[in-house]
Amino acid sequence: MAATPQALQAHRNRVPAERRRNFGVYVIAITVAAAAITLRDFAQLPSVLEHAPVGFWVLAGLAVAGDALPVTLPGRWNTSAIYPSICFTFAIMIDSGLAAAVVVQGLAVAVASLRLRHALWRAVFNLGQYTLAFGFAYAVLHLLSGDAPAGLPALAASAAAWFAVKYLTTATAIWLRDGGSLLPIIMGPLANEALSTGALLMLGPVIAAQTEVAPELVLALILPLLAVRRLSIITAEQNHLANIDTLTGLANRKALIGEVSAAVAGHAQRAVQGDPRSRFGLLLLDLDRFKHVNDSLGHEVGDRLLIAVGDRLDRLVRSGDLVARLGGDEFAVVAKRLDSPDQARELAEQIEQALTAPVVLDGLPLDVGGSIGIAIYPDHGTNFATLLRHADVAMYTAKHDGDGVAVYDPDADQNSPQRLSLLADLRTMLGQPDRGGLRLFYQPQVEITTGEVVGVEALLRWQHPTRGPVSPDELIRVAEPSSVMRLLTRWVVEEAVIQLAKWSASGMQVRMAVNVSVRDLHTGAIVEQIEELLQRYGVPPYRLQLEITESALMADPHRVLATLTRLQLLGVGIALDDFGTGYSSLQHLRRLPLSEVKIDRSFVMAMADDPDDLVIVRSIIELAGALGLRVVAEGVEDERAWRLLQSAGCEVAQGWFYARPLPPDELADWLSRTTLPARSA
Structure with missing residues (x-):
């Protein structure tokens, strides 16, 4: 152009x-x-x-x-x-x-x-x-x-x-x-x-x-x-x-590789010379809603939209910076000679702001927007492959968090050396007889009106042999993007069913809730696995309940809904976890085969001091009751929260006010010696 x-x-x-x-x-x-x-x-x-x-x-x-x-x-x-x-x-x-x-x-x-x-x-x-x-x-x-x-x-x-x-x-x-x-x-x-x-x-x-x-x-x-x-x-x-993208006239991947390699050489030399502008930034941009434009208006309009976006980017960057199109709706910018990483973020925010204005094609305004990830040389890498991968991680962080712009953070990188090592350890330990320190703890779920323990939630714990305790959040972040997640879920579900069978044999009749990820629900394999385990250990399906999050539903709602429907027909309960923190909650309540919703702990823990959170909690309880769904409040830490839930008509609660997560033997001992508060207290 x-x-x-x-x-x-x-x-x-x-x-x-x-x-x-x-x-x-x-x-x-x-x-x-x-x-x-x-x-x-x-x-x-x-x-x-x-x-x-x-x-x-x-x-x-x-x-x-x-x-x-x-x-x-x-x-x-x-x-x-x-x-x-x-x-x-x-x-x-x-x-x-x-x-x-x-x-x-x-x-x-x-x-x-x-x-x-x-x-x-x-x-x-x-x-x-x-x-x-x-x-x-x-x-x-x-x-x-x-x-x-x-x-x-x-x-x-x-x-x-x-x-x-x-x-x-x-x-x-x-x-x-x-x-x-x-x-x-x-x-x-x-x-x-x-x-x-x-x-x-x-x-x-x-x-x-x-x-x-x-x-x-x-x-x-x-x-x-x-x-x-x-x-x-x-x-x-x-x-x-050989160096341009034929659609937009911008640089292509080959030119981008050459530019970054040249920038690495030049900026490394400036760093030796003490030049404060020895950094440069690689910005990776992925357009939002571009697929919708292509699907609804056709590829010709989509191509024109990409050309318009490329032109906007080319006008924004400084002299000497490079704009490239990597393919599809992905663009990259090499921002050279930065005085500080903040300059790269400022440029990314300018790009984000420029994309907020609709692109008008044939009189039709098209909203695009985008998510931008930033990797800084040498802080986040010293070669093209590393910088691009880290910018990609940051871009998906920006997209997931909805912030628009994100700088690479090693803690958010599922593929950092530390996490890859932890993932390898997890895969190895799942193949060992003793599971290498993996255990399930159980937190009681108590009926507020009677004080009766009606269920437990199975919570995963890992005592790594050399690293010590691994937090559940980190464990899931490491496992979920990989195939190890399915191996882990299979082990957790089997352990849960075995424990249900043991409790049932000892006269303890409770329902057990187990968390599953979106990866577990993408195929119907989990339905056959659960059916086979329930039959093998003689556990009634209604004793098992699977908890899913709204974000898992949004990843692929059609396939997830099909799997959940089969589980419901099997007799397994379905609970919607962290309710109120996801998207389209009312639509999910209406369409999904649910038996329970769980109020997210962030609302429960803050409702005693925040009237707005209390209103949200009461609204969820009323809405779920009108739809015939059981309500469980998690994160009940003190008596104030318990009494507020009691007055709001919540049915079941769990949290440290009742008990911390316990291993199976300690849970049995706790049940034998504990008297729980009920409505009459």
Whole structure:
């Protein structure tokens, strides 16, 4: 996509003042050096032109005509354009000297600059580069050949000097203008440009020799030159297409990898030098609701939406930063030379704010929005793969929490080395006879009106042999994203059913609640497992109850609903855990085969001091009662909470006010010696 004049001006305005100043000084220095290196030779120019043969004028005409159609190499991954004039001006340098070559090249630069609409300063700078290149090439040629006719080694060395000076001065200019690391800028297009420019330069000696014999035959070289030009165009297009996303015109993954690798090298060098701006940020953006646009309006509209979003991102970033599309609705931004990580967050928040404005396509406003994850070099990684993975973790944290923007936090990373090690230990211990310290504890659920223990909740505990106690939250966070979760659930359910059978044999008739994750409900396998376990140990299905969360339902409601319906038909109870903290609660109460809802502990623990939480608790109790559902309040820690629940009509409660989670033998002892408060207390 072509940038508008306003966008180009905005891009220039975002270039730091220090960088603009350094670039300006460099342009002036090149121009002054070029003038100084050729000043003496220009004194001989009138004599050279006066005695110039016909061949000189033929070559001059072809040089100027050739640059009327220069081959430009598009994109930031190429450092210059290919100008056909150089084969003719290099031949003029060989036959007629430095000053004649510079004058003809100056005319060619003027034509090319008009054709490409270059600013005056750029035309002068380009001529300065050419002049320096010819100056060094001329010096090398005479150093190696003296006054004798130049041989092939001297001509090749002269051409190499010309290319080195021209290429390096261009690469340095780009480095000063855009920042980053100089070496990747030099190495990136070196092979392609050496091939194209080298072919033109080495035609120069052939043209020079032919001009001395039969100048008119130089015209026969036009066809080979057209072939070289075509090769240059193909090379340029291939190099450009290899680095861009064809839909949006932004950088693609390959270009992003190269940019991050270059940034790592450049910022590592600045860190050694003590530059405070030795950090950079990798921002990963995933659009919200893009799938809905594609599904409802079609892929053509979806593609146009991606183009519009890419354009917004490209306008927002600073000069030298890179915007890339990774595929689908994922974009990335490399934010370079950060004074602090807060700058990356500020940029991410600007992007988030920019995406809040609808994208209008054919008069239809489309809301997009997005979730952005940030990884900072070197804090969160020192190579592309690590930074991208950590930015991806942060992005999903932002999406899950609904915050829009998140910086990578190792504690939220399911794939950190510590968690991967813990996951491996868990997998190993599940295969051991003693389960390596895994145990189930049970917390009583008490009927408020009678003080009778009507159920227990099975709670997982892990005493790791070397790490000590692992918190239940960390244990679930480690296991849930992996296949180990199903192994863990199978073991927990089997342990629970075995314990129910033991209690039933001893005359203790209670219902047991077991938590399951969304991964367990994605297939119907858990239904067959539970049915087989209940039959094997002779436990009635109604003694077992599965607890699910609303967030689990939202992950894949259709498949989860199908599994829950089969469990209900089996006779297993279904409870909705943490009620009030998820989404679409009323819809779930109406559609799901529930027997119970559990009020989240956050409401129960705060209701004595927060009237709003008390109103929420009472509303849940009334709503569940109207739907014929049993209500269990968890997190009952003191008598105040117990009395408030009692007055609100809650049926069942659990919490430390009654008992902490206990192992099976301690639970039996607790039941034998405990008198619980009832409504009459």
